[in-house]
Amino acid sequence: MNTKNLVLMALLIGIGTALYVVIPGFVQGMKPDFILTMMFIGILLFPTLKETFLLGLSAGVLSGLFTTFPAGFLPNIIDKSVTAFVFLAIVLVLKKLTTNMVVTTISVGIGTLISGTIFLSVALFAMGTDVGAPFLILFSSVVLPAVAFNAGAFIVIYPIIQKLVKRSNFKTSLSNA
Template identity: 40%
Template sequence: MKLKNNILTALLLTIGFILHQITPGILGGMKFDFLLAFIFISLFINSTFSNTILTALLGGILSAMTTNFPGGQISNLIDKLVTCLILFIIIKGIQHFKLNSFIVALISGLGTFISGTTFLISALLITGLPVPLKVLMITVVLPTIVINGLGTAFLYKIVKRTLKISGIAIDNFNS
């Protein structure tokens, strides 16, 4: 993997980390995980397996550092790894299509669903949940699917345009 690709991944995740930090917790201390949007963008821009693993580990560590959820550190690592690996397979499966806003929003919404479900199920098995799983799925995961789907599509266009204007060529850039 090239250094410039690693640096871009780190920068994207840093932006997501900052947004994650300023996002207030809601029901049961859960947060809308805006870091996911930048994880997804990193995977769209550089869809190599090594970047997928790097993104999953860095994203999981950053989320674990900021979680308000009791015992959520391990669950964050698990959910980011599972989500990134599944999205890697999906992105590779559609790589012959041009990524447009609809496809980016759809994949990001699916990724958010996978992430939220994996997080909550792993948290349930590891430490338990402060409220029933169904309540958390309806009040946290479903709204986050919409926000992350639309937000990621919007941010992806900005990042893509910025890379084009700056003349930065990224390997495996899926425009």
């Protein structure tokens, strides 16, 4: 693993964390997840098992530390770790299409949908967290808007990162494209 690539992954997760912290929570403390968006960008740049493991685990721990959802630490770690590898599988299956912005944006939307579903399932059913709202209400009022929000954020952020990475000496999937 290249040290420069580790630094770039840390910067992505750090920026995502800073944005996650300043976005206020809504509907039972849940909020759109910039850490997730940056994790997806990191996986697109470095689509390997080791990098995906690091991105998923660090994103999960940081999301868990700063969550406003009751008892959300463990569900965040489980959610981000599982979602990272599912997203990696999507990226590897669609390898030839990941240069297309529409395909990658749809992939980010699907990844966010998977992440939200896993998080709510673990938090509500496995952990037994009672937040006063059932799964379907939380799913429709938080997860679905988060899908749109994360896809929109991805559309804005990813081209900027693509340009910066192409101008640098980073060894990413973009430098091979």
